Amino acid sequence: MPATPGTNLLVDPSFEDGSPLAAGWIDESTTVGRPIYTISTTDGVVDGVRAQAFTYVGQPDDDGTGKAQFYQAPIRNVAAGQRVRFSICVTAAGTGPASLVRSYSAVGVEAFAPDGTYLSDVATYITSVNATPTRHAIDYVVPAGTGYLAVYIQAPEVYATSVFDLVFDQASLVVIG
Secondary structure: OOOOOOOOOOOOOOOOOOOOOOOOOEEOOOOOOOOEEEEEOOOOOOOOOOEEEEEEEOOOOOEEEEEEEEEEEEEOOOOOOOEEEEEEEEEEOOOOOOOEEOOOEEEEEEEEOOOOOEEEEEEEEEOOOOOOOEEEEEEEEOOOOOOEEEEEEEEEEEEOOOEEEEEEEEEEEEEOO
């Protein structure tokens, strides 16, 4: 499935600039250890010549309360009542161990008031991946009072035995109605 046509509201949606985390994207992880971000030029490349690899291997004190996450915000060119679609291609990384062990991925959209107060969010969950890039999409109606949006990619509920090793490319956030 190709990206939804329209004006993409994201900075560096194809992960072409910056390293180890692409330009415009921010780490917000609460796991015991730090996630490993790298730029892939082979696995998961759908658009351009680079993709964002995102890896975390659970540490002994990871107890299910932490998350590994990167996001982009503030995204301001939206208005209450508009429907937006966030989509991204997801691929299993390399030929190493399984890409999701005692873990899953969530990709979603969050709305915040102008002062940064959280309003609401919606996410889709990824429980299995393969070596072929697969697009995952989520639609969201911008709620009243929204000052800006954020989009995120995360591995929630990380345990000591969790493994998260995925590659992301061709992110898209467009207004669809």
